[in-house]
Amino acid sequence: MLLTGKTIAIVGGGPGGLTLARLLQLQGVSVQVYERDADRTVRQQGATLDLHEESGLKALETAGLIAAFHARYRPGADKTRLTDEQGHIYFDDHAHPEAPFGPGQYRPEIDRGPLRDLLIDALEPGTIKWDAHFLSMEPQGAGWQLHFRNGSHYADVVVAADGANSRIRPLITGIRPVYSGITIVEGNIYHAAKNAPNLHALVAGGKVFAFGGSNSIILSAKGDGSLSFYTGTGSQRTW
Ligand SMILES: Cc1cc2nc3c(=O)[nH]c(=O)nc-3n(C[C@H](O)[C@H](O)[C@H](O)COP(=O)(O)OP(=O)(O)OC[C@H]3O[C@@H](n4cnc5c(N)ncnc54)[C@H](O)[C@@H]3O)c2cc1C
Numbered sequence: 001m002l003l004t005g006k007t008i009a010i011v012g013g014g015p016g017g018l019t020l021a022r023l024l025q026l027q028g029v030s031v032q033v034y035e036r037d038a039d040r041t042v043r044q045q046g047a048t049l050d051l052h053e054e055s056g057l058k059a060l061e062t063a064g065l066i067a068a069f070h071a072r073y074r075p076g077a078d079k080t081r082l083t084d085e086q087g088h089i090y091f092d093d094h095a096h097p098e099a100p101f102g103p104g105q106y107r108p109e110i111d112r113g114p115l116r117d118l119l120i121d122a123l124e125p126g127t128i129k130w131d132a133h134f135l136s137m138e139p140q141g142a143g144w145q146l147h148f149r150n151g152s153h154y155a156d157v158v159v160a161a162d163g164a165n166s167r168i169r170p171l172i173t174g175i176r177p178v179y180s181g182i183t184i185v186e187g188n189i190y191h192a193a194k195n196a197p198n199l200h201a202l203v204a205g206g207k208v209f210a211f212g213g214s215n216s217i218i219l220s221a222k223g224d225g226s227l228s229f230y231t232g233t234g235s236q237r238t239w
Pocket of ligand 1: 011035037050052056162163164167230
């Protein structure tokens with residue numbers, strides 16, 4: 001195999017990097033994930049993700065992790081309400097019956113935290129180097145020397161999985177991320193039933209999309225009893 005005997009560095013331990021690491025390990029490839037987070041618990045993970053049959057679910061199936069997903073996904077988390085800025089409901093699919101898992105329910109939801117946990121737990125021990133903040137890299141021999149805030153490592157092949165503001169992407173393309181004109185701020189309300197009872201009731205275990213003018217709020221219930229929110233603010237600025 002092309003990758004036999006090679007060292008693969010994946011920079012970024014998000015869902016993309018972790019899934020690729022698992023898939024490569026299933027093929028017997030030597031892989032190291034470099035993640036800037038200090039450890040797996042240091043950061044609050046965001047709201048639920050819906051996984052689609054042809055992409056996220058397919059990747060988990062191929063990675064042999066669909067049973068683990070099934071044990072952690074959140075039936076009903078996809079139930080959506082659309083409201084205006086006053087909370088008046090214009091669409092509500094809580095009345096519709098819950099579709100069973102499998103063909104027919106194409107977009108089951110899972111909290112980002114449990115998804116990340118199941119991917120991390122599927123990797124061989126020591127695969128992830130935490131607290132590895134990538135800074136730069138340069139060619140060395142047939143491979144690359146990677147520099148992190150706290151050290152350097154060699155790899156034959158480097159995979160950029162470091163998200164939207166990737167530090168590696170500029171080495172591959174001059175195309176830069178584009179500001180969409182919408183600024184989103186993410187937050188989390190712990191113990192939502194106690195701390196935000198009205199919002200907790202409105203969300204009812206699912207999601208609320210509230211729109212007013214060019215602004216929006218997305219609320220998403222999480223399995224740990226917290227409530228994730230995204231405030232979206234439109235701007236006139238175009239790039
Ligand atoms: C509001 C919102 C809602 C979404 N909803 C859905 C959904 O319902 N379903 C769905 O499938 N997708 C959804 N997405 C998209 C999904 O979040 C992304 O596709 C996914 O997170 C991309 O994964 P990734 O691993 O490529 O990157 P990321 O998730 O961005 O992970 C990048 C990782 O790299 C690490 N990193 C960054 N810089 C460095 C560095 N210099 N050195 C080392 N590590 C670094 C970060 O800490 C992070 O762990 C949503 C996105 C947003 C913003």
